[in-house]
Amino acid sequence: MNREPGxxxxxxxxxxxxxxxxxxxxxxxALRLRLAEDSACAGLWTDGKTLAxxxxxxxxxxxxxxxxxxxxxxxHLALAHHLRRGxxxxxxxxxxxxxxxxxxxQEAGFRLPTGRLFNASYARMAAEDIYESxxxxxxxxxxxxxxxxxxxxxxxxxxxxxxxQAAVLADQEADPGGVGEVRDFPDxxxxxxxxxxxxxxxxxxxxxxxxGGLARMPERLxxxxxxxxxxxxxxDWRQELARFLEESARTDYLWTMPNRRYLPSGVVLPGxxxxxxxxxxxxxxxxxxxxxxxxxxxxxxxxxxLGEAGQEHGLRVLYVDAAVAGSEVLFPGDVPHPTxxxxxxxxxxxxxxxxxxxxxxxxxYFTDGECADFPPPPPSPVLWVLAxxxxxxxxxxxxGRAVALGEDVIG
Numbered sequence: 001m002n003r004e005p006g007x008x009x010x011x012x013x014x015x016x017x018x019x020x021x022x023x024x025x026x027x028x029x030a031l032r033l034r035l036a037e038d039s040a041c042a043g044l045w046t047d048g049k050t051l052a053x054x055x056x057x058x059x060x061x062x063x064x065x066x067x068x069x070x071x072x073x074x075x076h077l078a079l080a081h082h083l084r085r086g087x088x089x090x091x092x093x094x095x096x097x098x099x100x101x102x103x104x105x106q107e108a109g110f111r112l113p114t115g116r117l118f119n120a121s122y123a124r125m126a127a128e129d130i131y132e133s134x135x136x137x138x139x140x141x142x143x144x145x146x147x148x149x150x151x152x153x154x155x156x157x158x159x160x161x162x163x164x165q166a167a168v169l170a171d172q173e174a175d176p177g178g179v180g181e182v183r184d185f186p187d188x189x190x191x192x193x194x195x196x197x198x199x200x201x202x203x204x205x206x207x208x209x210x211x212g213g214l215a216r217m218p219e220r221l222x223x224x225x226x227x228x229x230x231x232x233x234x235x236d237w238r239q240e241l242a243r244f245l246e247e248s249a250r251t252d253y254l255w256t257m258p259n260r261r262y263l264p265s266g267v268v269l270p271g272x273x274x275x276x277x278x279x280x281x282x283x284x285x286x287x288x289x290x291x292x293x294x295x296x297x298x299x300x301x302x303x304x305x306l307g308e309a310g311q312e313h314g315l316r317v318l319y320v321d322a323a324v325a326g327s328e329v330l331f332p333g334d335v336p337h338p339t340x341x342x343x344x345x346x347x348x349x350x351x352x353x354x355x356x357x358x359x360x361x362x363x364x365y366f367t368d369g370e371c372a373d374f375p376p377p378p379p380s381p382v383l384w385v386l387a388x389x390x391x392x393x394x395x396x397x398x399x400g401r402a403v404a405l406g407e408d409v410i411g
Contacts, residue, residue: 012053029203036053038052039055043175102177103120116177204228220397223394283349283363298366325342346375362380365400366385369402370390383400
């Protein structure tokens with residue numbers, strides 16, 4: 001079906017509106033992009049400034065597939081794929097980043113075009129690690145057929161050569177998954193790239209709030225986005241902790257008067273009436289050096305939230321390295337006393353709870369994220385609290401979700 005000039009951009013705009021209504025997180029981010037037609041590219045592409053589409057490819061996509069493809073492109077930018085390629089080969093980088101984003105887009109409920117790249121073994125890996133795991137770079141003769149660099153807008157390709165064999169090969173290499181490519185941010189200046197990184201960090205926070213917070217997003221997407229957020233201010237991690245306790249309490253509390261402290265942030269904590277939720281346990285990774293100031297801030301906030309929810313039996317804290325090295329119960333005003341310092345494993349604390357039949361409560365786990373020895377998913381909800389940003393930990397997390405304490409939280 002042929003469409004009149006300009007109708008490709010109009011249809012792309014309608015897909016963006018649909019995305020905004022269906023998934024505000026993706027839609028708010030998509031609103032940042034200038035829409036354009038590009039008959040020289042394979043399908044869709046974005047570089048952080050523009051979202052362009054080939055009208056011929058657009059005609060072969062259903063409305064649902066187009067919305068999914070736009071979400072796919074937006075997530076590339078949310079994960080800063082347009083800033084992270086470095087010296088890596090472009091088509092291989094596009095394949096790696098597609099393997100990273102496609103599971104997240106599908107888990108968010110979107111339909112992607114046929115031919116998308118998907119491999120479950122890559123689902124919890126960072127794009128850089130996927131890149132290294134892919135088969136070797138393409139043959140040199142194939143790369144020599146590239147008609148344009150993937151970071152150059154297709155509008156610059158002369159119309160009379162847009163469909164020659166070199167351009168076709170270039171498009172196939174630039175977008176190996178056929179959903180949409182990510183191109184490098186067009187400004188090579190380091191200061192401009194740093195500014196772009198900051199702007200998308202702020203955009204992520206705005207989009208997250210439009211979606212109702214991380215707690216309202218698909219679990220694994222929320223973990224990945226949390227790892228990409230700027231260090232965050234004091235209110236942000238505390239709001240996330242409050243949301244976590246709210247969710248953990250829902251099946252066990254009878255709701256009466258809401259806690260007013262977090263109402264302006266959209267967080268509703270319960271008043272206690274009848275049954276109590278299972279006990280909250282804080283686990284502390286003591287295999288390395290423990291940031292005592294950050295730990296004290298976390299413990300104090302947990303105790304305050306528990307007190308406001310009517311729980312006055314203190315906070316149980318387990319200190320864990322390769323085993324449970326110690327435990328204590330803390331009350332408001334108490335100072336934590338970490339013990340341990342041996343090997344690293346996340347298993348012992350959860351085994352400690354299981355052996356005592358106390359897995360009905362929630363767990364807050366304070367760690368630097370430098371460990372990959374996880375237990376099977378426990379029945380208890382888990383919030384991993386990182387002393388600093390650790391994006392790879394969020395990608396590899398098999399259960400629960402993560403939030404980072406920025407330096408300004410304890411400074």
